[in-house]
Amino acid sequence: xxxxxxxxxxxxxxxxxxxxxxxAIISHPDAGKxxxxxxxxxxxxxxHQAGAVKARRAQRHATSDWMEMEQQRGISITSTVLQFExxxxxxxxxxxxxxxxxxxxxxRTLAAADNAVMLExxxxxxxxxxxxxxxxxxxxxxxxxxxxxxxxxxxxxxFELMDEIEQELGLATYAVNWPIGMGDRFKGVFDRRSRKIxxxxxxxxxxxxxxxxxxxxxxxRIEDLLEQDLYYQFxxxxxxxxxxxxxxxxxxxxxxxxxxxxxxxxxxxxGVELFLESFLDYALKPSSRRSTAGxxxxxxxxxxxxxxxxxxxxxxxxxxxxxxxxxxxGKFEKDMAVxxxxxxxxxxxxxxxxxxxxxxxxxxxxxxxDVIGLNNPxxxxxxxxxxxxxxxxxxGIPSFSxxxxxxxxxxxxxxxxxxxxxxxELREEGAVQIMYSTDEAKREPILAAVGQLQFEVxxxxxxxxxxxxxxxxxxxxxxxxxxxxxxxxxxxxxxxxNTATVxxxxxRPVLLFKNNWNCAQVEGEHPALDLRQVAPVVS
Ligand code: G4P
Numbered sequence: 325x326x327x328x329x330x331x332x333x334x335x336x337x338x339x340x341x342x343x344x345x346x347x348a349i350i351s352h353p354d355a356g357k358x359x360x361x362x363x364x365x366x367x368x369x370x371x372h373q374a375g376a377v378k379a380r381r382a383q384r385h386a387t388s389d390w391m392e393m394e395q396q397r398g399i400s401i402t403s404t405v406l407q408f409e410x411x412x413x414x415x416x417x418x419x420x421x422x423x424x425x426x427x428x429x430x431x432r433t434l435a436a437a438d439n440a441v442m443l444e445x446x447x448x449x450x451x452x453x454x455x456x457x458x459x460x461x462x463x464x465x466x467x468x469x470x471x472x473x474x475x476x477x478x479x480x481x482x483f484e485l486m487d488e489i490e491q492e493l494g495l496a497t498y499a500v501n502w503p504i505g506m507g508d509r510f511k512g513v514f515d516r517r518s519r520k521i522x523x524x525x526x527x528x529x530x531x532x533x534x535x536x537x538x539x540x541x542x543x544x545r546i547e548d549l550l551e552q553d554l555y556y557q558f559x560x561x562x563x564x565x566x567x568x569x570x571x572x573x574x575x576x577x578x579x580x581x582x583x584x585x586x587x588x589x590x591x592x593x594x595g596v597e598l599f600l601e602s603f604l605d606y607a608l609k610p611s612s613r614r615s616t617a618g619x620x621x622x623x624x625x626x627x628x629x630x631x632x633x634x635x636x637x638x639x640x641x642x643x644x645x646x647x648x649x650x651x652x653x654g655k656f657e658k659d660m661a662v663x664x665x666x667x668x669x670x671x672x673x674x675x676x677x678x679x680x681x682x683x684x685x686x687x688x689x690x691x692x693x694d695v696i697g698l699n700n701p702x703x704x705x706x707x708x709x710x711x712x713x714x715x716x717x718x719x720g721i722p723s724f725s726x727x728x729x730x731x732x733x734x735x736x737x738x739x740x741x742x743x744x745x746x747x748x749e750l751r752e753e754g755a756v757q758i759m760y761s762t763d764e765a766k767r768e769p770i771l772a773a774v775g776q777l778q779f780e781v782x783x784x785x786x787x788x789x790x791x792x793x794x795x796x797x798x799x800x801x802x803x804x805x806x807x808x809x810x811x812x813x814x815x816x817x818x819x820x821x822n823t824a825t826v827x828x829x830x831x832r833p834v835l836l837f838k839n840n841w842n843c844a845q846v847e848g849e850h851p852a853l854d855l856r857q858v859a860p861v862v863s
Contacts, residue, residue, distance in 0.1 A: 327654060327712060329625040337623045337655065340691035342413075346609045347469075348418040350458060351443035352451035356473040360443060360590040361406065361417065367597050368408030368415065404647065405695040413604050416695055423792055426773045428724060429633065432706065432754060434460050435721045436632040436650035438693065439467045439607045442583070446472040446479030446506070449488050458493055460724075463858070465580045467608050468495065471599055476589040478507035482561070486585060496582040498572045501595065501604050503551065503587040504558045509598050511550055512564065513587050513595045514541070517602065523549060524594045577607050610693030615709070618651050619714035622692035626713030627654035627662060629696075631704045632721060634753040645753070646697045647704040654712065656690040665709040665717045673698055673710075706754045723828075723859035725804045726757050726772035729836060730779060731797040733768055739792045746790035751829060756785060758784050759826045759834060771796070771827060772804065801836035803843045808854030817850045828859065 327333075351357045406417040418437050420430040434440065438460045442454060461468055479485075486497045501513040504521065512523040521836060523537040539545060549557055576582035584606060588595020612619040620628055656673070664671045690696050698704070705739040707720040734743040747769050751758045756779070757772040773779055779796060786792045801824065807814045814825070814833050822842040823835045835855065837843040847855055 327625045327627070333625060333655075334623070337625065337691070340655075341610050341622045341693065343412055344414050344416070344691060344693035345439065345604055346416040346418065346695075347421055347439040347441055347603075347607060348430075348437040348692040349441045349443050350430070350434070350454055350461065352445075352448075352453040355443045355445045355448075355451070355454070356445055356590045360441075360471065360473065360596065361419065363590050363593055363596045364415075364417065364600060365406060365408055367600055368410045368703060405697075407694070410600060411604065414691075414694070415604075416693060418695065423512055424841050428726075428757075428778070429754070430457060431460050431724050432632050432721050434464065434466075434649075436630075436695065437466060439469065439603075441603070442468050442470045444470065444472050444485070445474050446482075446485060446587070447474060449480055449485050450492055451557055455493070458495075462493075462580060467577050467580055467606075468583045469586065469599075469603055470497070470583045471586045471588065471589050471595075473501075473588065475503050475506050475510045475587055475594060476592050480809045482587070483564075489583065489585075495580075496570050496576065497585050498570055498577075498582055499585040499587075500572075501586055501598060502558075502562060502565060505554050509551070509554060510589065511554065511592065513598065514558070515598055521546065522595070522598060524592070554594040555565060577606055577642070605707045609689075610652075613718055615718045617714055620716060620718075622653050624653040625655075626711065627656055627660065627711065628652045628711040628716065628718075629656070629670060630710070630718045630721075631706055631708045634704065634706060645702070646699065647708075649696050649698060649710070651690050651692050651694045651696065652718065653692055656694070656696060658688045660712075662710045662712055663715070664703065665711060665715065666705070667703075671703055671710065702749075702752075705752050716850070723757055724774070726774055727801040727802050727804075728776060729759070729801050729804075730771050730777065731766075731768045731799065732771050732782070733795040733797060734792060734797055736793065742790045742795070743786070743792045746786045746792060748783070750782055750785060755785070758829050762825055762827060770799065798835070801838055803837040803840055805835045805843060805855035805857065806859045807833045807835060808856055813852075813854065817853050820850070821848055822846065832859075834859075 349357050350358065356726070398788070406419055408415050408417070418433045420433050440457075442458060442461075444450065444454065458468070470489065472479070472482070482499075482503055486499065489495050489497050494598060500517060501515045503513055504511040512521060514521050519541050520538050521541060521543075523539065525537075537549075539549070550558070570582065572584075573582060577584060584602065586595060586599040586602065588599060590596060600834055610622045612621045614620075615628075629649045629651045631647045631649055635646045635648065659674055661670050661672045663669075707718075709717045732747070734740065747758065750756060759770040759772050760767075761770065769780055771782060783794050783796065786794050806828070820835070823837050823846055826834050826836060828834050835846070836845075843855070847853065
């Protein structure tokens with residue numbers, strides 16, 4: 325039965341979408357993502373004391389078993405979703421794992437995000453992990469907001485930092501605010517929107533919301549508040565900025581071509597709230613999504629959503645599997661029965677969970693832009709669409725090029741079944757990509773990962789959850805390319821050198837190379853061969 329679109333319901337949906345914003349933070353480890361997240365939650369009233377996110381992390385370590393690994397290494401492997409409210413907005417912050425070996429997980433999370441915040445350490449500028457994640461955002465064309473962090477420490481010249489983004493990422497910049505001083509002499513930021521200076525006081529390690537003194541640019545007190553040289557330097561920079569700067573163009577921001585720039589210090593709470601306010605004004609609200617039935621508008625009355633991540637054993641007491649679903653249209657209601665596009669079956673969405681970090685509360689309704697967690701008894705796979713009304717499937721989530729490969733062996737034949745089951749489930753969950761040799765005699769799966777730690781997690785979980793000890797046999801490749809046009813296209817080019825051909829989980833050809841040089845050589849010799857870094861999505 326179709327969902328009825330009464331004027332009241334339409335109004336409800338329009339309002340819900342207008343008041344929702346969803347984003348992910350992309351950064352290199354140590355840039356301050358955890359700290360910034362914590363401060364955002366502090367402003368959102370979701371936590372009352374800084375330190376809670378880290379404390380939560382520590383608590384989780386104490387209760388989780390396979391995540392023992394996280395504890396041993398002091399890293400965060402899993403991504404979660406944090407929901408909070410600020411100023412009439414419902415905000416979904418899609419948190420991503422900090423460790424670079426888990427960037428595959430981050431890629432998928434970015435598929436569910438409408439906006440990205442690129443967090444950089446002002447002393448370091450662009451770092452490798454940020455560049456990689458930026459490329460994923462660019463592919464999706466989502467708006468990117470830049471926050472330069474750690475201004476309470478000596479950093480690089482602000483113009484130079486902006487120039488780096490322009491030159492190296494090809495992304496235009498617009499400084500929404502501007503820092504006054506840096507390091508020990510960091511005095512605050514000038515907000516170009518209101519033309520006011522926010523002078524900040526340091527709080528004890530930023531444990532509460534920082535008190536800010538706001539003064540006009542023309543206020544005579546300014547010369548007393550800032551030391552003279554700092555004041556002149558700031559005035560000069562401002563003049564330069566206004567002379568050379570690009571115009572602010574929100575349309576360009578929404579197309580991911582212009583990044584608004586913000587400055588601050590997450591740890592001491594300088595500039596975080598100012599950033600949040602501008603971000604909420606400029607960020608894209610939940611937008612339409614491409615599907616087999618055309619663009620699906622968020623205000624479409626029929627519910628739809630897709631699975632972007634699966635997570636096993638978040639709660640070790642239940643040995644459960646949670647599917648993270650991004651709501652794309654209509655309204656989600658507890659216990660609703662929806663169609664599962666891949667299998668054609670009807671699925672009842674019971675026990676929905678609101679996700680807050682590791683804690684969970686029950687959830688009765690959700691709107692476009694929200695993320696819900698559902699218990700997943702093997703029903704869902706990454707990329708699955710669920711819907712009501714007209715049949716549709718959202719574009720799948722691409723697999724990204726792995727860089728490490730190894731045969732996974734099960735030395736104990738009596739464990740064959742458990743081994744198969746474990747490998748399958750971990751693949752479905754997206755813990756690792758699985759490939760196979762084209763040689764039928766070689767039946768062992770090839771694990772294909774972005775980082776070494778992914779291998780360790782797979783082995784650890786196979787042992788702990790499926791009771792199978794495994795052996796790894798590394799392969800000396802570091803580059804994978806899918807072949808556009810599949811086997812037909814590959815067979816046409818004849819024999820290739822310095823590469824091995826394997827099959828992915830869908831039987832499609834993938835070429836493996838020792839290094840980029842070999843890959844470029846094959847591309848050069850066979851211009852007709854369409855080699856792709858991202859797997860064509862499976863529909
Ligand atoms: P991540 O999640 O991006 O990996 O970074 P995280 O927030 O854990 O921050 C990494 C380190 O940088 C932490 O120091 C943190 O306190 C520090 N940091 C974050 N924001 C700022 C800032 O604005 N200014 C300064 N000066 N430092 C900042 P740590 O010593 O590793 O941890 P902790 O002892 O402070 O907890």
